Amino acid sequence: MITLRLNHQQHDFLQSVGDIGDLVRAALQSSAAVPPSRSNPVSRTPVSAHTSFSRTPVAAHVLEPGTGKAVEVRAGQIFRVTQIEGHQCVDLNVFALGDRRERLHCGRTRGMQGRHPGPGDVLWSNAPWERPIMAIIGGTATTDTQFPFCSRLIYSAFFGRAGRTNCQEIQNEAQREYGLDPWDIHESLNLFMHTATGPDGEPVIRRNVARPGDYIEFVALLDVLVVPNVCGDDLTNCSNFGMRPVRVTVEEGRPADLAEAGSAVQRSVVLGLPDRHEVPGARPLRRDPTYEADFPYLPLRPADVRVEVAPDLIDRFHRARNTDLYGDDEDAALRDLTMSWAIERLGAFAGNA
Ligand SMILES: [Zn+2]
Incomplete structure (x- = not known):
């Protein structure tokens, strides 16, 4: 099992693209191993x-x-x-x-x-x-x-x-x-x-x-x-x-x-x-x-998803996760892999990946 940690907005979006478990598995299946080190442009x-x-x-x-x-x-x-x-x-x-x-x-x-x-x-x-x-x-x-x-x-x-x-x-x-x-x-x-x-x-x-x-x-x-x-x-x-x-x-x-x-x-x-x-x-x-802040759409609620994945996909995840950007934050790395894959399939922001 692997846990995709989302807020409710992200959950609602992914659910509109497809079954979230399927999305995670497909994203991991298509993920490529990243080179061990890349330079930070900033x-x-x-x-x-x-x-x-x-x-x-x-x-x-x-x-x-x-x-x-x-x-x-x-x-x-x-x-x-x-x-x-x-x-x-x-x-x-x-x-x-x-x-x-x-x-x-x-x-x-x-x-x-x-x-x-x-x-x-x-x-x-x-x-x-x-x-x-x-x-x-x-x-x-x-x-x-x-x-x-x-x-x-x-x-x-x-x-x-x-x-x-x-x-x-x-x-x-x-x-x-x-x-x-x-x-x-x-x-x-x-x-x-x-x-x-x-x-x-x-x-x-x-x-x-x-x-x-x-x-x-x-x-x-x-x-x-x-x-x-x-x-x-x-x-x-x-x-x-x-x-x-x-x-x-x-x-x-x-x-x-x-x-x-x-x-x-x-x-x-x-x-x-x-x-x-x-x-x-x-x-x-x-x-x-008299102003009191009242921001819309809050609070953001956690909406984690537990996903069944085969061991080889876990291995793929560890090879593909972006440690330069996320360090040891595996939750952020999995969210990136899954959501960027979903958005690419959607074709919405294809040029921005
Ligand atoms: Zn903005």
């Missing part, structure tokens, strides 16, 4: 030398799967997202606290900084402001600006599933704390999302390579409301077929941090930023003191 060395010095803490939150949190970050403060268990994609929205109409513009950021902004780059806001609102000053993480947030549409269109965790509705609930409406959600900066170019030049999502302790940190260039959320996708390789908690902190920036942020802004333009014009009718963001 550097584990912190990019910013300043991260070894402690800063004055302002706020700290652990974001549980299926949740997000709106966090105020004042100009000059550091916003940091850190992996606890690894493997986790995090979506990030950003709004100007002084005017909710100004927000992160992922397309402009992609155009100005490339598809994968990292340390030394800045995040740009929408027109008519179009200015750097945060600077990335350190991190060991990949980012992506190409893929839109996962939404009810994605799970319905590609997986035939409705009523399950998704970044759209998690963001909606988190930003509600500051009176932002569902239509205020904007394209997310995808933190820890590992993307590459597919055979036809199209962007594809690869397995998540974030390890415990991997992080990314920003300096706020104006007072902002940042809204990170644990990506609601537990069906694909985006977060390696699971959802795991992440840590979010706000700290006071030190002079060295502000200098790095200033350098990033300087590098972001060649000949200077346009003159600032006041945009009348500012709509400041304020916290709703």
Whole structure:
């Protein structure tokens, strides 16, 4: 016997593809032994030398799967997202606290900084402001600006599933704390999302390579409301077929941090930023003191499946399981083998494996 450890959402999806026992056995039967060692494409060395010095803490939150949190970050403060268990994609929205109409513009950021902004780059806001609102000053993480947030549409269109965790509705609930409406959600900066170019030049999502302790940190260039959320996708390789908690902190920036942020802004333009014009009718963001978080589709319930498998399939599993990614976590490795096989059969996300 072997146990496939799932949550109820994953169980419901697999059951819609076929008999779960048959899926596990077929996935193991078709699995190929992996080479003994592969290189990790992500550097584990912190990019910013300043991260070894402690800063004055302002706020700290652990974001549980299926949740997000709106966090105020004042100009000059550091916003940091850190992996606890690894493997986790995090979506990030950003709004100007002084005017909710100004927000992160992922397309402009992609155009100005490339598809994968990292340390030394800045995040740009929408027109008519179009200015750097945060600077990335350190991190060991990949980012992506190409893929839109996962939404009810994605799970319905590609997986035939409705009523399950998704970044759209998690963001909606988190930003509600500051009176932002569902239509205020904007394209997310995808933190820890590992993307590459597919055979036809199209962007594809690869397995998540974030390890415990991997992080990314920003300096706020104006007072902002940042809204990170644990990506609601537990069906694909985006977060390696699971959802795991992440840590979010706000700290006071030190002079060295502000200098790095200033350098990033300087590098972001060649000949200077346009003159600032006041945009009348500012709509400041304020916290709703009556807000109580009520994230949809929670709690996630365990839905393990015991599967009868022949000894030769157990041997196959031990040869095929991805120890580079999952170490000795056999549950995660079996979930990966089974769910990626099922998705491939479904043809939904064939290009992203
Ligand atoms: Zn998502």
